[in-house]
Amino acid sequence: MSAHRFRVRVYYEDTDMAGIVYYANYLRYIERARSDWVREIGIDQLAMKAEGVVFAVRRVEADYLQPARFDDELEVETTLSKLTPARMIMAQIVRRTDDVLFRAEVTIACIGPGGKPARLPAELRLLPLTPTS
Helix, strand or coil, X not given: CCCEEXXXXXXXXXXXXXXXXXXXXXXXXXXXXXXXXXXXXXXXXXXXXXXXXXXXXXXXXXXXXXXCECCCEEEEEXXXXXXXXXXXXXXEEEEECCEEEEEEEEEEEEECHXXXXXXXXXXXXXXXXXXXX
């Protein structure tokens, strides 16, 4: 499976007093990209929720490499790097053209009623992993 790409424009409200993107907003950007990817592969999260199953971020490891600034156009690249029956690990990179600004490895757990682990939807369990370079 190839990488999913999602575009984000930096708005004034995304920046801090120094005029750069506030660090927590990168987490918002990568969340939007993951949600878009899930929708694109045909998973209906509202239907999952109605069945008592949801996705939850279990772990994020992030590296802030360079600042983004007001009006930058960014691209979030998302790749699936590991799958287990109830968990997926995704690599996410935020770029401004060729410059890598932010990298994260995000572990997503699938949880069911009572917060117990649940199986990932079949559409996800059958996806090929993205080769790492």
